[in-house]
Amino acid sequence: MTNDIILYEYFTAQKKLKNNDKKTILKEAIQLSNNIALNLIKHPKIRELHLVRNKNIKKIFNKKIINHEVSEHQSIKNILNNFKPGSKLILVAPETLMINIKLYNQLKKKFILLNSSLENIRRFSSKLKAYRNLKKKKISVVKIEKKIDNKNIYISKPTFGAGSLDIKILESKDLIMKPKNRVIQKFHPGKKGSFVMLCSENNFEVLCCNEQIVDINKKKITxxxxxxxxxxxxxxxxEKIGRQIYENFSGLFGYIGVDILLEGNQWKIIEINPRFTSSLIGLEESYGINSLQKISKLYLENKLNRTKNKLIKKFTVKF
Structure with a gap:
């Protein structure tokens, strides 16, 4: 049986591309969506991949890829209206301003979404809700502070935010009042990282274990x-953390990114992103083609066979 899949990546599917402070985000989004598309079309069971993106972004020319151009005259809504109900769609959207939740709610009425459940999208899009859920399940997680003092350094981040966007180090004068719609955590200067897990209904696997490169400039962490x-x-x-996540939260599916940090001698979860993340860009170079084949097999056959994923070489991905 062949499959047709629609790939809808939020930043690349806007009718107007942002060319200011979001230029880096757009570049990263283009790289990510290109990698998703080029990996999936290698699978023999895919017939066509429908790539929905702005008309000014360079096309991928391949007989399996159908490009659908978003513009001021052709909206994303009009393009999606042309697909049959029950078509399969992969949504890649940020947690910022609950964009992913809103889009998921709209799209699930017509499409089969190859994503985690809406319950999990809601649970992990909110940093506060994610913290409470992880704490309730007794999974190690970086504490969100209720009380703050001037003895520690703190960071502030949006309750609904993607990646390292808008993370700030707070100064003493900022500690008088808790910022609205933001969470506060102690600043941890130690090692930070992320890992990717693949999840199916009956299985999970940790695909890669990566160290994050972090820059601190003018009280901003990026x-x-x-x-x-x-x-x-x-x-x-x-892998122990991955198993705890998988066993405690049913309905996770596909590519899941988990950010972590080392506090003392214990790894703790910063956040969980149930979507494709930029780690995909360096996966083949570091872990080989087999790691990409596992992803396409999961999305196109709904199969996940756990075999050890071996590191070929460390590889640095710059955003």
Whole structure:
């Protein structure tokens, strides 16, 4: 049986492309969506991949890829209206301003979404809700502070935010009043990382263990890259965290990114992103083609066979 899949990546599917402070985000989004598309079309069971993106973004020319151009004269809504109900769609959208939740709610009425359940999207889009759920399940998670003092350094981030966007180090004068629609955590200067897990209904696997490259400039914290395979020496501890996530939250599906940090001698979860993340960009270079084949097999056959994913070499991805 052949499959047709629609790929809808939020930033690349806007009718107007942002060319200011979001230029880096757009570049990353183009790279990510290109990698998703080019990986999936290698699978023999896919017939056509429908790529929905702005007309000014360079097309991918391949007989299996159908390009659908979004413009001021052709909206995303009009394009999606042309597909049959029950078509399969992969949504890649940010948690910022609950964009992913809103789009999921709209799209699920017509499409079969190859994503985690709406319950999980809601649970992990909110940093506060994610913290409470992880804490309730007794899974190690970075604490969200209720009380703050001037003895520690704190960071502030949006309750609904994607990646390292708008993460700030707070000064003493900022601690008088808790910012609205933001969460506060203690600043941890130690090692930070992320791992990717693939989830199906009956199985899960930790695909890669990476170290994050973080830059601090003018009280802003930004992730500028990844060392793919940089945390492989901690795989045993990371796999334990992955199992806890999988066993406690049913309905996770596909590519799941988990950000972590080392607090003392214990790895703790910063956040869980139930969607494709930029780690995909460096996956083949660091872990080989087999890792990409596992992803396409899961999305196109709904099969996940756990076999050890070996690191070929560490590889740095710059954002």
């Amino acid at each position: 992730q500028t890259g990844l060392v793919m395979g940089g945390l492989e020496s901690y795989r045993k501890e990371i």
